[in-house]
Amino acid sequence: MRAIFQSKTFAILTILLTLLVIWYVMAVKLNTPWQLGVYERAGTSEWTTSQFINDTLNQKRPVLPSAHQVFSEMYVTIFQKPITSKRSLVYHSWITLSATLLGFAIGTLFGILIAIGITNNKALDRSLMPWVIASQTIPILAIAPMIIVVLNAIGLSGLLPKALISTYLSFFPIVVGMVKGFRSPKNIQLDLMQTYFASPMQIFFKLRWPSALPYLFTSMKVAIAIALVGAIVGELPTGAVAGLGARLLTGSYYGQTVQIWSALFMAAILAASLVMIVGLIEKRVTKNMGLTT
């Protein structure tokens, strides 16, 4: 029994439950003014507390939708609509997901290439590295709408512009992580390779690359989460055609709070599962390499 109380899962579940309770209390509180107005207009002067709470939790356009509203909306839009329908959350998620994955793939490749350049060329290291860091202080998401619109103007639309924003966001953690990773072999290991008369290529593939892999996975977890943010923000200015970002935007235009919240939860689920998938691959690879401790 004590073991259960002290376990991590118990602690997390307790806190989640507390959050859920707070959510419902807040929902009742925030939706109260509107509900009072409704009663006044309808002329209902008497109501029971339970009826009142029930009504506040089931408004059509609540200030804060209750949890069951959000989840039933998610259930309906995920499972009960054909996935080609524009009302299906799966359809929108897939659009965002494809941009995320494409951008993440390009960003990872690009980041690894830059990291290779930085570790092998001193001039590149000294001149490029400060700018790679400076590029991070620029709020690149702010440029997102411009990139989208400009690329649209020259005929590039759809997947690629969004993917480019994800690329820009995800390449940074990869570069920083991989530069650290490529430099992680100790001098004694490099010396050993020298005594083996290994060529630079051999040193790279047999020593530097394997020792950089743990760093790669750590950076990839950060990168894929941030790539998803990039794709969502990239969808905001396209006139809200499709995608989770578009769901957020149309939801906010038309006051569809339930839609906003369900899109948010969907984005959260996507982010969590993407990070988890990278984590699983990491476990697999490090196990095959014999690195797991």
Place this chain on the structure above:
Amino acid sequence: MNYGAATNWTIVFFTFVFWLLAWFLNSWLVKQEEKNPNLRNFNTIAVPIIFGITLLVVWEGLVRGFNVPTVLLPPPSMIWERIINSTDILWLDFKQTFLKAVLIGYALGCGSGFLVAIAIDRSPFLQRGLLPLGNFVSALPIVGVAPIMVMWFGFDWPSKAAVVIIMTFFPMLVNTVSGLSASNNMERDLMRTYASSYWQTLFKLRLPAAGPFIFNALKINSTLALIGAIVAEFFGTPIYGMGFRISTEVGRMNVDMVWAEIAMAAVAGSLFYGVIALIERKVTFWHPSIRGGRN
């Protein structure tokens, strides 16, 4: 300047020559083994600056040389001209977005993250439950709450500050909690032998030891805060603000104005980051990464 439709090869050629020269200058500077520390410092600063200047010149040269339409990518000179000519608008936007939304949200978000971290520090139960959640939330696309915040707190800056608070809270929480456990047992035992109270241990040992972690969060948050505020403005603002300006001027194809805003955001973001890094140097001077010299 030739503004014909054809490519101006002279400009392209000189751009290329400039790039080569700058490249050689940089490689030469890197190879110098300066004994004089002042000159060596100058070298480490000069290399990235030369690279940056080259970037600007190549940008300008290629845009002019290939006659890229300014709608796609205006040359740096044009952006600079726009910045000079519209300082009043830029200042208005800066005041709205940076001085109000970003700074206030940043201070409140980081402050509350820090306080909550200290509060849950005494309860292992809350730590076990909140830490994984905090880590999880840090990976979520939090900017998505922007439309909700705009709906709740109105169009003006409080809604943007609210987004910034939510975005900065969790990195601060997670980093502070892990920072508070950074001091090792031996050090804590020493404090015990001094009969120091919980608060004395906290202020004299554990908080200073958590310094690098806290500053790490402060640095991460400085960029997050700016992004959060600007993106939140896409969902509705009064008629000024950096995010508002960017989204409307894009619609009017005034790309130079957009780039002017971006330049300002970049400078503000870099300065913000730089100031925090400087304070970090002063406060956590004992940490190996700073004591060991540069970077």
